[in-house]
Amino acid sequence: MSETLSRDLLDSSAGELVQALAARKVSALELTDAAIGRIEARDGAINAVVVRDFDRARMAAKAADAALARGERGALLGLPMTVKESHNVAGLPCTWGFELFKDFVAPADSVGVARLKAAGAVILGKTNVPVMLSDWQSANPIYGRTVNPWDPTRSPGGSSGGGAAALAAGMVPLEFGSDVGGSIRVPAAFCGVYGHKPSYGLIPTRGHAPAGVDGVPPPLLVLGPLARSAADLQLALDVLAGPDELESVGCRLDLPAPRGARLSDYRVLIVDALPDVETDEEILTALNELGDRLVKAGAQVTRDIARLPDPARARELFMGILDTALSRGRPYAQPGNAHDYMALLDGQLEVRRAWAELFRDVDVVLSPAFGTVAYPHQEEPDWSQRTLTINGRATPQGAQMAWPALALLPNLPATAAPIGFTKAGLPIAVQVIGPYLEDSTTIGFAGLLEREFGGFTAPPPL
Numbered sequence: 001m002s003e004t005l006s007r008d009l010l011d012s013s014a015g016e017l018v019q020a021l022a023a024r025k026v027s028a029l030e031l032t033d034a035a036i037g038r039i040e041a042r043d044g045a046i047n048a049v050v051v052r053d054f055d056r057a058r059m060a061a062k063a064a065d066a067a068l069a070r071g072e073r074g075a076l077l078g079l080p081m082t083v084k085e086s087h088n089v090a091g092l093p094c095t096w097g098f099e100l101f102k103d104f105v106a107p108a109d110s111v112g113v114a115r116l117k118a119a120g121a122v123i124l125g126k127t128n129v130p131v132m133l134s135d136w137q138s139a140n141p142i143y144g145r146t147v148n149p150w151d152p153t154r155s156p157g158g159s160s161g162g163g164a165a166a167l168a169a170g171m172v173p174l175e176f177g178s179d180v181g182g183s184i185r186v187p188a189a190f191c192g193v194y195g196h197k198p199s200y201g202l203i204p205t206r207g208h209a210p211a212g213v214d215g216v217p218p219p220l221l222v223l224g225p226l227a228r229s230a231a232d233l234q235l236a237l238d239v240l241a242g243p244d245e246l247e248s249v250g251c252r253l254d255l256p257a258p259r260g261a262r263l264s265d266y267r268v269l270i271v272d273a274l275p276d277v278e279t280d281e282e283i284l285t286a287l288n289e290l291g292d293r294l295v296k297a298g299a300q301v302t303r304d305i306a307r308l309p310d311p312a313r314a315r316e317l318f319m320g321i322l323d324t325a326l327s328r329g330r331p332y333a334q335p336g337n338a339h340d341y342m343a344l345l346d347g348q349l350e351v352r353r354a355w356a357e358l359f360r361d362v363d364v365v366l367s368p369a370f371g372t373v374a375y376p377h378q379e380e381p382d383w384s385q386r387t388l389t390i391n392g393r394a395t396p397q398g399a400q401m402a403w404p405a406l407a408l409l410p411n412l413p414a415t416a417a418p419i420g421f422t423k424a425g426l427p428i429a430v431q432v433i434g435p436y437l438e439d440s441t442t443i444g445f446a447g448l449l450e451r452e453f454g455g456f457t458a459p460p461p462l
Helices: 003-009 014-022 028-045 054-069 111-118 161-168 185-191 230-240 281-296 311-327 338-358 397-408 439-453
Strands: 049-052 080-084 122-127 174-179 194-197 222-227 267-270 300-302 364-368 387-390 393-396 414-421 427-433
Touching: 014 028, 014 054, 014 230, 028 049, 028 054, 028 080, 028 122, 049 161, 054 122, 080 111, 080 161, 111 122, 111 174, 111 230, 122 161, 161 174, 161 185, 161 222, 174 194, 174 230, 185 194, 185 414, 185 427, 194 230, 194 397, 194 439, 222 230, 230 414, 230 439, 267 281, 281 300, 281 364, 281 414, 281 427, 281 439, 311 338, 311 397, 364 397, 364 439, 387 397, 393 397, 397 414, 397 427, 414 439, 427 439
Parallel strands: 080 122, 080 174, 267 300, 267 364
Antiparallel strands: 049 122, 174 222, 194 222, 194 414, 364 427, 387 393, 414 427
8 A cells, every 4th residue: 555545544534444444455554654644744833742652553553453464353443543631541641731740651541541442543642732621722831732723823622622633634533532611522613523522421531630630530521532523423432432340340331322314303402592602693603504404304493492401500500510620639729518519419410300301302402512613822821811702792701611511511412513614714513412321312413414414624734
């Protein structure tokens, strides 16, 4: 196989690459070398793949080729990919962007990384994040700033921004991220790729924590894949999902199939407004035009947002739980009251039940993934002082948490999918929210949108 052909293959989906590997149309080492070549050629302008493990990747690729030659098959056997910097990979730094942790090297793989490797994935390295994964940008004092492949003056999103940028720029076909405040869906939306926030608890989070931390899974936090097609999200989810070792003794995973095989099978609720949240008119236009196309395709579409659980109350509960989780262990953090926290969890359960009731009459909920497209880089460290200009008005950045929080508080699966571009040529995305543990429904619906209306488009080279 020529170097040119193997490099061109990198523009294929992860699923197509796995099939090409199994058919021996390309070797894992050829693909790995081609991906390394792309990173070395393209990442200088983007700064996405900040921890590089190319020597071990080549060794893993050679082992994958030997396995393929023996007739072995695996869901990801021989596929080169990256993972977010915050995942433990044995022998690699795991800093979470903290200068304090710049010398910390993970002693073992996280559960998720171990599952990817067991499925045959070749880990090329790790992608950039903001400090403590706490921004919708991806910059930190150790690795610097990642830029958006569509416009280097703008954010690629965060905190899985390095991974989304690497995908969009064609460096890798698959990425493993995390999401507690939109950290998968916002980068996917900003970079025009696909990202899936799984149902809470579906993928074990053990091994995804700052240096020295090994405790209970944080509330709301999930791990999940990013890719350039919806089908690749499902491919990765099938590898990553399942109980951790303590639960696996008596539990097994049996997720339901998608609720529909065609767009006409679906009952769709479109949510295009939330209290006190400004949303870009171009995003709303694209969302509502999508709704019109769904009607023409035979779907049942409603815009009765009164069906949603009280958004203001839900946002209050979400922020209370999130603030408690993020403040734990921080200097000068005030201890919380356990009974107050349990009251927040009671409220969360009420919201979960209300969403479950909604999904008796609706199959998916469509909303913006974020209230604006990729925005210019911001240097202001104080979130309370940050604003975003939306529809010509300066609005508080923090208010945008409402869109990703729609699915976070009730523990629901949500898939971000590209649906178009602004007049300035920046990607626009939709967020597909579905019933708890019906992850295949949101991914499957995103796949139907991709099939019927188009999906990922590569940005021009920087």
